[in-house]
Amino acid sequence: MRRFSTRVRTVDHAVVLRVAGDIDLLTGSQLRQALDRAHNAAHHKLIVDLTDVDFMGSAGVAALVAIHENDNPTPMIIVADHIGSPHRVLEITGLLNVLTMTTTVDKALLHGRN
Amino acid sequence: MRPVNQMVPPGAGNSALFSMSLPGEPTSVAHARRSLRQWLAGHGVAGGVLDDVVLCADEAVTNAIEHGYRGDTTGEVRLSVELLGTAIVVTVLDHGHWRPAQDGLGVSHGWGLPMIKSLAETMAVTHTDGHTTLTARFRRPG
Numbered sequence: 001m002r003r004f005s006t007r008v009r010t011v012d013h014a015v016v017l018r019v020a021g022d023i024d025l026l027t028g029s030q031l032r033q034a035l036d037r038a039h040n041a042a043h044h045k046l047i048v049d050l051t052d053v054d055f056m057g058s059a060g061v062a063a064l065v066a067i068h069e070n071d072n073p074t075p076m077i078i079v080a081d082h083i084g085s086p087h088r089v090l091e092i093t094g095l096l097n098v099l100t101m102t103t104t105v106d107k108a109l110l111h112g113r114n
Numbered sequence: 115m116r117p118v119n120q121m122v123p124p125g126a127g128n129s130a131l132f133s134m135s136l137p138g139e140p141t142s143v144a145h146a147r148r149s150l151r152q153w154l155a156g157h158g159v160a161g162g163v164l165d166d167v168v169l170c171a172d173e174a175v176t177n178a179i180e181h182g183y184r185g186d187t188t189g190e191v192r193l194s195v196e197l198l199g200t201a202i203v204v205t206v207l208d209h210g211h212w213r214p215a216q217d218g219l220g221v222s223h224g225w226g227l228p229m230i231k232s233l234a235e236t237m238a239v240t241h242t243d244g245h246t247t248l249t250a251r252f253r254r255p256g
Contacts, residue, residue: 001148022147024147024172024176025179025180025222026140026141029221032221055172057169057172058222058225058226059221059222061225062222062223065223088166089169089229092229
């Protein structure tokens with residue numbers, strides 16, 4: 001089992017926030033803070049990589065929706081594979097069609113480019 | 115945080131009961147998920163149903179802790195999961211009154227109950243005698 005952690009890097013002017021471990025009642029506020037910081041630092045694009053998230057509950061949903069709905073216009077792209085917990089949670093909450101989703105960070109970096 | 119796992123005696127069909135008491139604090143949810151996942155897997159529950167039941171239990175316990183015991187870690191939450199012939203029933207009981215969290219809606223911002231409704235076949239919340247009980251029922255694949 002992976003401990004909850006976040007890591008930020010910058011790739012091609014995009015800020016990539018990689019999250020690992022479980023997002024739940026205990027760790028949700030840490031995710032929220034990391035997302036806020038990363039979104040404020042991102043002027044072009046924020047990529048949230050959930051590939052290494054083992055479990056995501058409602059705290060993760062709330063944190064992502066807060067970023068999606070805030071006044072900062074920098075777009076957010078979520079990276080999640082089709083079989084993991086984040087994808088299932090975003091599916092049952094109807095958010096797969098609301099948030100911008102891709103399956104790899106590379107695809108997220110290309111997203112929006114012509 | 116001792117899980118009390120009870121097998122229904124042989125002859126009662128393929129039913130079984132998982133039950134554990136959890137302190138009303140944020141670290142409890144990971145403990146509940148881990149114990150329940152292990153128990154369900156040991157009783158032949160697998161795949162999407164296993165993940166959905168664990169997610170439902172996590173949300174129900176989160177809700178109980180956030181709304182029943184905000185700032186009060188002395189409260190206790192009881193999580194039970196019953197395997198019946200064709201159903202899996204998740205029950206979470208707390209002694210709180212589900213008052214709104216003091217800083218608004220807590221870390222879940224009201225997403226927990228809609229998630230449970232979406233996951234389960236049926237969901238019910240009852241308030242009696244100072245207890246709040248959430249019951250969610252899933253179909254158990256044969």
